[in-house]
Amino acid sequence: MASLSKNKIKYIHSLEQKKIRKEEQVFLAEGPKLVGDLLEHFPCRFLAATSVWLQKHPDIHANEIAEVSQDELSRASLLKTPQQVLAVFEQPRYTLNPEAVHQSLCLALDDIQDPGNLGTIIRLADWFGIEHIICSQNTVDVYNPKTVQATMGGIARVKVHYTSLPDFIRSLGDAPVFGTFLDGKNMYEQPLSATGLIVMGNEGNGIGKEVEALINRKLYIPNYPQGQETSESLNVAIATAVICAEFRRQAAWK
Amino acid sequence: MASLSKNKIKYIHSLEQKKIRKEEQVFLAEGPKLVGDLLEHFPCRFLAATSVWLQKHPDIHANEIAEVSQDELSRASLLKTPQQVLAVFEQPRYTLNPEAVHQSLCLALDDIQDPGNLGTIIRLADWFGIEHIICSQNTVDVYNPKTVQATMGGIARVKVHYTSLPDFIRSLGDAPVFGTFLDGKNMYEQPLSATGLIVMGNEGNGIGKEVEALINRKLYIPNYPQGQETSESLNVAIATAVICAEFRRQAAWK
Structure with a gap:
C-alpha cells in the first residue's frame, strides 16, 4: 500500500475529461455504496480509501490499492464532500443486439x-x-x-x-x-x-x-x-x- | 438606464446566501423564459438585460432597469452560460390554510x-x-x-x-x-x-x-x-x- 503521489491525484482529476477516459478506457467512482456496488461488476484498476474503509473490506480485488488520510482523499476527490473511498474501474464493453x-x-x-x-x-x-x-x-x-x-x-x-x-x-x-x-x-x-x-x-x-x-x-x-x-x-x-x-x-x- | 456598478454585482452575488435573501425578501432569476414568466407574477426590484432583450420587451415594470453588455452580464450571472437577462424579484407571501x-x-x-x-x-x-x-x-x-x-x-x-x-x-x-x-x-x-x-x-x-x-x-x-x-x-x-x-x-x- 502506498499513499497518493501528486501524479496519481493529477491522473484522477484528468478523468473528468472524456478524452482521457476514452484513451484509458476507465472511469472514476466515489463513495462506499457506489464503489462497493461496482467492485462486484467491473475490474478495478486503482482504489484509494481510508484505513477504516479498508479494514472493513479486507478482500477487495484491485490492481493497486492506496491507504490514504481523509486529507489526501479530499485532494483527490471530485466531490464536494469526499467519502472514504474512490476507485478507477475499467469501462465494460457491451454488444448491442437489436x-x-x-x-x-x-x-x-x-x-x-x-x-x-x-x-x-x-x-x-x-x-x-x-x-x-x-x-x-x-x-x-x-x-x-x-x-x-x-x-x-x-x-x-x-x-x-x-x-x-x-x-x-x-x-x-x-x-x-x-x-x-x-x-x-x-x-x-x-x-x-x-x-x-x-x-x-x-x-x-x-x-x-x-x-x-x-x-x-x-x-x-x-x-x-x-x-x-x-x-x-x-x-x-x-x-x-x-x-x-x-x-x-x-x-x-x- | 445605468450599467452595472461593482456594488450591484456584489449585491447580486450575495443573493446566493439564504441570510441575505431573507433580510432583503428577494430572490434572483435568470434567462428570458424564466424572467419572462416571473415578471407576470412578482414585483421586480431590479432587472439587467442586453439591449437586444430590452428592445423586445419595451413594457416591463421594474423599480430599476440596467442595460448591460454581454460581458457585464457574465460578471453578474451565477450561471455557467449567462442568458440575456437576470432579475431580482420580491418574495411572495402566502397564507397556509389546512x-x-x-x-x-x-x-x-x-x-x-x-x-x-x-x-x-x-x-x-x-x-x-x-x-x-x-x-x-x-x-x-x-x-x-x-x-x-x-x-x-x-x-x-x-x-x-x-x-x-x-x-x-x-x-x-x-x-x-x-x-x-x-x-x-x-x-x-x-x-x-x-x-x-x-x-x-x-x-x-x-x-x-x-x-x-x-x-x-x-x-x-x-x-x-x-x-x-x-x-x-x-x-x-x-x-x-x-x-x-x-x-x-x-x-x-x-
Missing part, C-alpha cells in the same frame, strides 16, 4: 446533454428493469463522473450503448418505437407493449427530426387538469420515469 | 436537501396541478438560485410554504396523509384520493420518525420485475413524479 428491442423494453436517448439527467435515467431504468439504453453519439458520456455518481450503482446493471440512433431504429423492422409529442395520443388510453423502444429527446429541443420520422407510436403524457396553464414541459428524467412507470403498470398491474 | 389539503392534492417535503431536487419537484407539481407544497423548516430554501432555475417557471404558480410538518399534519384531522415505505401497499392496487397530502422524505434518510407516525396511508412504488435486484431507491424527485402521475391517472383516466 433483438433486445424485440424481447424487452429498451430506452433510446437522443442527445441528452446533462450528466445528472443521464445518471438519473440510468438509475430509474435499473428500478424499472430496463437493461439496455441506446444513446445517440451526441449524448453526454455515461462515464462522466457526475453521471456515474447519479446512477447510484445502476451503471453496474444497465448497459449503455452509443450508436447512430436513426440507423439503429431502421434495423428494428416493425418493432414498436415510442416517443412523446404534443400531438401524440394520451398514454393512459393506449395499450403499451412489454417490448419495444422508448425514445426520449434532448432537454431543450426534444427528439430530432430524423429520429421523429422513425417513431411509429406517438404518445403524450397528459398534465392535470388537462389544458390548464402549466410550465410547458417536464424535465426529461421525470418524463422518462412517468412513461416507464406506465409501461410497467400496464404490464404487471392493469 | 383547508387546501381537504379540497385538493398537496405535497409535503420532509427535509429535502438538494436545491435541484426541490426545483424539479416544483416544476412537476405545476405540471400535475398541485398548488401547494408544504416544506419542513429544514428543507432547502425555495429561493436558492439553483432551485428557482430548476422550477422553469413553476415557482410562479406553485405556492411553497415552510412550517413544522408534524404540527401541520396534526391540524388536518382525518385527511388522508400518504407516504412511501418499503412495507407500504402497492400504489397501483390502492384507491388514491383526489385530495389529501403526499409526504416525500429526505434524500438519504427518507421520512423522519415523527412524521412517519402521522401518516395514515402507507404506499409502495413497485419496481419491475418485482423483487428483482435493483438500486434500492429512486431519486426523490423521480419518486414524487411517479406517485403524482398515478394519483392523477386514477382521478382522470382510470
Whole structure:
C-alpha cells in the first residue's frame, strides 16, 4: 500500500475529461455504496480509501490499492464532500443486439446533454428493469463522473450503448418505437407493449427530426387538469420515469 | 438606464446566501423564459438585460432597469452560460390554510436537501396541478438560485410554504396523509384520493420518525420485475413524479 503521489491525484482529476477516459478506457467512482456496488461488476484498476474503509473490506480485488488520510482523499476527490473511498474501474464493453428491442423494453436517448439527467435515467431504468439504453453519439458520456455518481450503482446493471440512433431504429423492422409529442395520443388510453423502444429527446429541443420520422407510436403524457396553464414541459428524467412507470403498470398491474 | 456598478454585482452575488435573501425578501432569476414568466407574477426590484432583450420587451415594470453588455452580464450571472437577462424579484407571501389539503392534492417535503431536487419537484407539481407544497423548516430554501432555475417557471404558480410538518399534519384531522415505505401497499392496487397530502422524505434518510407516525396511508412504488435486484431507491424527485402521475391517472383516466 502506498499513499497518493501528486501524479496519481493529477491522473484522477484528468478523468473528468472524456478524452482521457476514452484513451484509458476507465472511469472514476466515489463513495462506499457506489464503489462497493461496482467492485462486484467491473475490474478495478486503482482504489484509494481510508484505513477504516479498508479494514472493513479486507478482500477487495484491485490492481493497486492506496491507504490514504481523509486529507489526501479530499485532494483527490471530485466531490464536494469526499467519502472514504474512490476507485478507477475499467469501462465494460457491451454488444448491442437489436433483438433486445424485440424481447424487452429498451430506452433510446437522443442527445441528452446533462450528466445528472443521464445518471438519473440510468438509475430509474435499473428500478424499472430496463437493461439496455441506446444513446445517440451526441449524448453526454455515461462515464462522466457526475453521471456515474447519479446512477447510484445502476451503471453496474444497465448497459449503455452509443450508436447512430436513426440507423439503429431502421434495423428494428416493425418493432414498436415510442416517443412523446404534443400531438401524440394520451398514454393512459393506449395499450403499451412489454417490448419495444422508448425514445426520449434532448432537454431543450426534444427528439430530432430524423429520429421523429422513425417513431411509429406517438404518445403524450397528459398534465392535470388537462389544458390548464402549466410550465410547458417536464424535465426529461421525470418524463422518462412517468412513461416507464406506465409501461410497467400496464404490464404487471392493469 | 445605468450599467452595472461593482456594488450591484456584489449585491447580486450575495443573493446566493439564504441570510441575505431573507433580510432583503428577494430572490434572483435568470434567462428570458424564466424572467419572462416571473415578471407576470412578482414585483421586480431590479432587472439587467442586453439591449437586444430590452428592445423586445419595451413594457416591463421594474423599480430599476440596467442595460448591460454581454460581458457585464457574465460578471453578474451565477450561471455557467449567462442568458440575456437576470432579475431580482420580491418574495411572495402566502397564507397556509389546512383547508387546501381537504379540497385538493398537496405535497409535503420532509427535509429535502438538494436545491435541484426541490426545483424539479416544483416544476412537476405545476405540471400535475398541485398548488401547494408544504416544506419542513429544514428543507432547502425555495429561493436558492439553483432551485428557482430548476422550477422553469413553476415557482410562479406553485405556492411553497415552510412550517413544522408534524404540527401541520396534526391540524388536518382525518385527511388522508400518504407516504412511501418499503412495507407500504402497492400504489397501483390502492384507491388514491383526489385530495389529501403526499409526504416525500429526505434524500438519504427518507421520512423522519415523527412524521412517519402521522401518516395514515402507507404506499409502495413497485419496481419491475418485482423483487428483482435493483438500486434500492429512486431519486426523490423521480419518486414524487411517479406517485403524482398515478394519483392523477386514477382521478382522470382510470
